[in-house]
Amino acid sequence: MTRGNHLFGPDEPASLAPDPAFREPVGDEVRTTTCYMCACRCGIKVHLRNGRIRYIQGNREHPVNRGVLCAKGSAGIMNHYSPARLRKPLLRTGPRGSGEFREIEWEEALSIATSWLGEIRRTDPRKLAFFTGRDQSQALTGWWASQFGTPNYAAHGGFCSVNMAAAGLYTIGGSFWEFGEPDWEHARYLVLWGVAEDHDSNPIKTGLAKLKERGAHIVSVNPVRTGYSAIADEWLPIRPGTDGLLALALAHELLRTRRVDLDFLARYTNAGWLVIRDPGGAEDGLFARDEAGRPLVRDRRRGRLVAAEDPEAEPSLTGEVELEDGRRAVPAFVLMVERCLDPAYAPEAVADRTGIAAGRIRRIAAELAAAAFDSNIALEVPWTDWRGVRHERSVGRPVAMHAMRGISARSNGFHTCRAIHLL
Ligand code: SF4
Structure with a gap:
């Protein structure tokens, strides 16, 4: 590959010499669109000549990537011109695994598929397990599967990010x-x-470049030290699949050292909502509600049960109360504390399984707390909370987390994602 207007020429030698034609257009047309080699949707400019893609360039005007283009995005050109691109259905002609295929026409492919599917549908459509890849118009494919008569359909998200999305929605x-x-x-x-x-x-x-410019601290929890882990200030080489234990050990340590923002939890979360404790009862573990169906809290100031949505309420986060019908209830926070302070989640208890030493877990917890509570930030942005109370400014804790496939795409992904969101 050479610079200038010779990009992707088949026989041209590579050259690093300055090319005076570097700023010349490489094609006769530029299409502005977004890359879809991954889910970021970076803005790109696709240069074409005679209708064929010559070059993909990051779009500096696009808010997602500001002109940055990764190698995978650059390789988007191969989506169109790779010799390996499938252009017709392939029919396997050799034994499974032999890699022997021949191209067939769509007519033949559809005829083969309908002969298989027709038999299944006639006997028991639920025997069809139907799986589609990413962005294969899942609304349509799901509808197709349900019309076929099978409940056994899924798409790639179930093996990918759905744990993260569902656990986050479920938790916060x-x-x-x-x-x-x-x-x-x-x-x-x-x-x-x-x-x-x-x-x-x-x-x-x-x-990450912005964080490093500002001197922010970056910790990467990852079994391998590549990429982001390599540029992080600290790499935690965790044993695969044990991230949830680490998250709960950090929560354990923060609770044990009382480095928790109780005021935030009481005001802006459901930590104070009362949960029925009635072992064996039909409503054990459900929120206690008033006659109108509103969740209840115990108001510390008034010393009685009130609706959680009452703007005057100051929810208690501790203690057990007796409901009108005689059943007992505790704030959700109590249940969370009981779970997280379980000795099974003490740093010493998880060190062997996670591969992270107890002292290191304690130090990270202390650093998280220091960053969160010793240097909070205030944004002069008015907002209204869920109870309808207006606030003139937003106070933030400058701790951030980001988690993705290594966490969610595992058999214990949902609960690991929950633990991290809880933290
Ligand atoms: S340029 Fe890279 S990061 Fe951006 S959407 Fe394409 S593949 Fe993803």
Whole structure:
């Protein structure tokens, strides 16, 4: 490959010599679009000549990547011109695994497929397990599968990011992953959990550059020290699949040392909502509610049960209460503390399994707390909380986390993602 207007010429020698024609257009047309070699959707400019792609360039005007283009994005050209690109259906002609195929026409492919599917549908359509890849118009493929009569259909997300999305929504009402990024402008301590460089690539790279320019501290939890782990201030070489234990050990340590923002939890989360404790009862573990169905809290100031949504309520986070019907209930926070302070999650208890020494876990917890509580930030941005109370400014804790495939795409991914969101 040479510079200038000779890019991708088949026989041209590589040259690093300055090329006076470097700024000349490499084609006769530029299409502005987004890359889809990964889910970031970086802005790109595709240069074409005579209708064929010559070159892909990062779009400096695009807010996601500001002109940065990764190697995978550059290779998007191969989506169109790779000799390996499938252009017709392939029919296996040799034994399975032999790699012997021949191209067939769509007519023949559809005829073969309908003969298989027709028999299954006639006998028991549920025997069809239907799996599609990423962005294969899943609304349509799911509809097709349900019309066929099988409940056994899925798409790539179930093996990929759905654990992250579902656990985040379940725990805090939103998820941090590729579409919910760290606050690159304000974070002072970032923990990356199982994040690979090939995903969410350019936004994270440019974000990490901002953090490093500001001297923020970056910790990478990852079994391998490549890419982001290599440029992190600290690499935690965790044993694969044990990230949830580490997250709970950090929560254990923060609770044990009382480095927790109780005021935030009481005001802005459901930590104070009362949970029924009625072992064996039908509602054991459910929120206690008033006659209107509103969750209840115990108001510290008034010393009685009130609706959680009452703007005047000051929810208690401790103690057990007796409900009107005689059943007992505790704030959700109590259950969380009981779980996290279980000796099974003490740093010493998880050190062997995670491969991270107990002292190191304690130090990271102390650093997280120091970054969060000793140097908070205030943004002069008015906002209204879930109870309808207006605030003139937003106080933030400059700790950020980002987690992705290494965490979510595992058999214990959902609960690991929950533990990290809890932390
Ligand atoms: S990070 Fe790379 S592969 Fe992903 S969208 Fe951006 S340029 Fe394309």
